[in-house]
Amino acid sequence: MGVVVNKDGVLAGKVAVVTGASRGIGEAIAYRYAQEGAKVIVSARTVEDGDHVLAGGINSVVQRIRDAGGEAHAVRADLALPEHRINLINEAAEEFGPVDILVNNAAITYFIPVQEFPEKRFRLMMEVQVYGPFHLAQLVLPAMIERQSGRILNISSHAALHPKKDAGGRGGTVYGLCKAAMERFTTGLASEVYAQNIGVNAISPGLVATPGVVHHNLITDDTPEESITPVEHMSEACLKLVHGDAKGLTGRITYAADVLTEFDLEPAALIG
DSSP: OOOOTTTTTTTTEEEEESSSSSSSHHHHHHHHHHHOOOEEEESOOSSSTTTTSSOHHHHHHHHHHHTTEEEEEEEOOOOOSSHHHHHHHHHHHHTOOOOEEEEEOOOOOOOGGGOOOHHHHHHHIIIIIHHHHHHHHHHHHHHHHHHTTTEEEEEEEGGOOOOOOTTOOSOOOHHHHHHHHHHHHHHHHHHHGGTTTTEEEEEEEEEEHHHHHHHHHHHSSOOGGGBOOHHHHHHHHHTTTTTTTTTTTOSSSSHHHHHHHHOOOOOOOOOO
């Protein structure tokens, strides 16, 4: 028997928006939240499997959740466009109700050295990875503040850490810049909404063999197997960060492995 949904799980009745959920980490988070009873808005640019060079699509993710007994709804959104961000939150509210959980996972990434980095691509990365999450937070916060409850989870990366001066690089400076900005946004917002019982955290996955990671050749034949993080570890850690005592678990800049260790978590199998 496959994985089924627990409608009385720790996220029972909660409305969760997960961006970048057509594949990889976002897809895994959508499954894990649905398995715990959340009503999940699955969002990305790719609607059908085959529409993109990378495998995956939001319609197939939604169908797998529904087949397992869960509730999900697909919303196509290009997070570079403000009207798409507004529609995403509006459609979530129309379909399931006010958003309880926002997961900012979507990203668009180019690995190009600073000297050659085109302004157009720089602005696009900043729009999707920095201003997009900021704007989405602005859109969900009024309802969260009114209800004195909510969670915002930003997906970061070890790229936010300062590199060693002699480390060289693969053109990841702009990516690291975006993730560092997201982490500072996380702690700042967590402080602002602490009194309103809204938890805001950022988490980095480690090296997960997602389609995007493979596409960018971040994992090669020489990559030690023990350095690769199973996606189930990330999704379990992301579940922990969006339920329970919001004031007791907020303002974290953390890592999947650390969350699993701290709370002695055993990653669950996923739908699909």
